[in-house]
Amino acid sequence: MSPRRNRPRGGEKQTDRAGDMADRYGGVERAESWQGEEWRVRHVAGASAAGKRYRCPGCDQEIPPGTPHVVAWPDHGGVDDRRHWHRACWNAKDRRTSRVQRSRNAPRY
Numbered sequence: 001m002s003p004r005r006n007r008p009r010g011g012e013k014q015t016d017r018a019g020d021m022a023d024r025y026g027g028v029e030r031a032e033s034w035q036g037e038e039w040r041v042r043h044v045a046g047a048s049a050a051g052k053r054y055r056c057p058g059c060d061q062e063i064p065p066g067t068p069h070v071v072a073w074p075d076h077g078g079v080d081d082r083r084h085w086h087r088a089c090w091n092a093k094d095r096r097t098s099r100v101q102r103s104r105n106a107p108r109y
Helices: 014-024 087-091
Strands: 030-034 037-044 069-074 083-085
Touching (some): 069 087
């Protein structure tokens, strides 16, 4: 029996492999315009962040671990500016009020 071949046999372009990696690690980024600035948006499956909980800025509710959601950040921003949104909240961001009302002792994150 011959050993298993771990490398592709050829004919595959580097751009094809880059697309595979983007899909595997959270989808392809795209640019969207919102409130007069450019945003980077990525749809994620949620399975890679096991045990992590995020708070959606659209509805101020938690996104449970393993739930598909959207990660968005301003184009000029960095890692600290990323926000995790429910998909429905991101799609309805223009129809929501600009200020989420929180109770006095609710966490602000």
